[in-house]
Amino acid sequence: MLNKSYKKTCKVCLYDESHPLGIIINEQGICSGCLIHKEKDIIDWEERFNSLEKNIKEYRSNSSTNYDCIVPVSGSGQSFYILHLLKEKLKLNPLLVSYNHYFNTKIGIRNLSNLRTVFDSDILIQNINIQSVKKIIKTTFRELNSIYWHVIAGQTAFPVQIAITNKIPLIIWGAHQGIEQVGMFSHFDEVEMTRRYRKEHDLMGYEADDLLSKFDILKEEDIWRYRYPDELDISNIGVKGIYLGNYFRWDPKIQHEFVIKNYNYKTLNHERTFYSYDHVDCFNYMNLHDILKFIKHGFSKVTDHACREIRHGRLKRKEAEKIVSYYQGVKPKYLNLFCNWLGINEVALNQLLINIYNDINYKKNIKNRVRNIDDIFKNDKNSEKKEKYKKDNFINSSEIVLNENDEYILFGKEYP
Numbered sequence: 241m242l243n244k245s246y247k248k249t250c251k252v253c254l255y256d257e258s259h260p261l262g263i264i265i266n267e268q269g270i271c272s273g274c275l276i277h278k279e280k281d282i283i284d285w286e287e288r289f290n291s292l293e294k295n296i297k298e299y300r301s302n303s304s305t306n307y308d309c310i311v312p313v314s315g316s317g318q319s320f321y322i323l324h325l326l327k328e329k330l331k332l333n334p335l336l337v338s339y340n341h342y343f344n345t346k347i348g349i350r351n352l353s354n355l356r357t358v359f360d361s362d363i364l365i366q367n368i369n370i371q372s373v374k375k376i377i378k379t380t381f382r383e384l385n386s387i388y389w390h391v392i393a394g395q396t397a398f399p400v401q402i403a404i405t406n407k408i409p410l411i412i413w414g415a416h417q418g419i420e421q422v423g424m425f426s427h428f429d430e431v432e433m434t435r436r437y438r439k440e441h442d443l444m445g446y447e448a449d450d451l452l453s454k455f456d457i458l459k460e461e462d463i464w465r466y467r468y469p470d471e472l473d474i475s476n477i478g479v480k481g482i483y484l485g486n487y488f489r490w491d492p493k494i495q496h497e498f499v500i501k502n503y504n505y506k507t508l509n510h511e512r513t514f515y516s517y518d519h520v521d522c523f524n525y526m527n528l529h530d531i532l533k534f535i536k537h538g539f540s541k542v543t544d545h546a547c548r549e550i551r552h553g554r555l556k557r558k559e560a561e562k563i564v565s566y567y568q569g570v571k572p573k574y575l576n577l578f579c580n581w582l583g584i585n586e587v588a589l590n591q592l593l594i595n596i597y598n599d600i601n602y603k604k605n606i607k608n609r610v611r612n613i614d615d616i617f618k619n620d621k622n623s624e625k626k627e628k629y630k631k632d633n634f635i636n637s638s639e640i641v642l643n644e645n646d647e648y649i650l651f652g653k654e655y656p
């Protein structure tokens with residue numbers, strides 16, 4: 241990690257106190273995330289399951305013409321396992337909802353189609369006007385150093401909008417990031433989805449209307465679909481979002497391997513992490529978005545993955561440090577695709593990344609200024625050993641390989 245010298249670091253995992261979600265390190269040197277993780281070994285998960293069944297009882301629809309709940313899904317991540325739990329264990333009839341983030345890979349589209357088929361489910365896909373999406377990305381990239389604001393905002397607003405218009409009050413999510421990564425809450429709190437957490441943590445403090453009032457390139461017609469519904473509408477319908485991680489022992493590696501074997505979920509060989517099971521639907525999450533995370537916060541997604549594997553007892557801390565130092569220095573791919581799609585030039589993109597890097601270092605009083613994009617990436621020489629770790633511990637089920645000449649897959653809208 242960058243700049244960790246003046247921050248306390250957890251002696252179990254690799255997180256330090258500068259984690260953007262907030263982490264507390266106790267007198268024994270153990271972080272809140274590691275402490276809350278230990279709850280997983282003492283919780284009576286059968287009792288938790290019974291508590292979940294009780295909680296959702298009133299939401300089961302008696303009508304054959306409505307759904308029991310809404311489930312936000314994508315062509316990646318945990319959607320398959322969530323649906324497995326809902327359909328097989330809880331016998332619920334969900335309506336799937338998906339926000340089209342436009343950075344689609346073939347494999348993500350393939351997984352999403354497969355998901356709908358194997359779980360025999362209806363789906364609504366939100367396709368926001370592509371010009372508005374591009375304007376929002378240009379704005380949030382320049383002003384918030386983020387190309388992913390629209391994805392998070394869309395993924396979290398759309399399910400709530402559909403809950404209200406279709407009168408389906410229960411929304412079911414997988415795990416809560418605040419619990420899984422930093423131990424912000426206990427599993428016993430049974431924390432639910434809130435407007436406040438979404439704004440403060442997911443959206444970096446910026447709701448759709450905050451973008452509108454601050455950055456004048458955007459107009460109301462660009463942002464209104466990203467608005468979280470009114471409190472009055474939410475309470476009239478009684479919308480509630482719950483997290484399955486509070487009721488089932490959450491372990492993404494085991495769960496992903498289960499769906500690879502049982503539901504033919506396909507994975508991808510990421511360059512910037514050993515964890516090949518997630519974010520396979522997006523060209524940018526593990527590339528440009530991940531590099532921005534690294535520049536802004538001093539660590540990238542591979543640290544999240546390594547911390548998780550340490551906590552589950554499958555990776556030693558010393559080995560994890562080496563693995564992270566290798567992967568976070570790997571140069572991101574598909575920047576040319578992003579530039580072509582957004583209509584910007586790659587030299588300008590590199591300069592923007594250099595400026596963000598230098599600005600952040602300046603604010604932190606760090607003298608390390610760079611002039612060349614390659615200076616941000618310091619690749620570890622010991623790459624073979626780290627790639628071997630991935631090969632030995634993770635299944636590569638992919639038949640589809642991403643290609644520099646691929647384009648983002650569009651659906652629901654013609655290319656303008």
Ligand SMILES: [Zn+2]
Nearest residue numbers: 250253271274
């Ligand atoms: Zn820790």
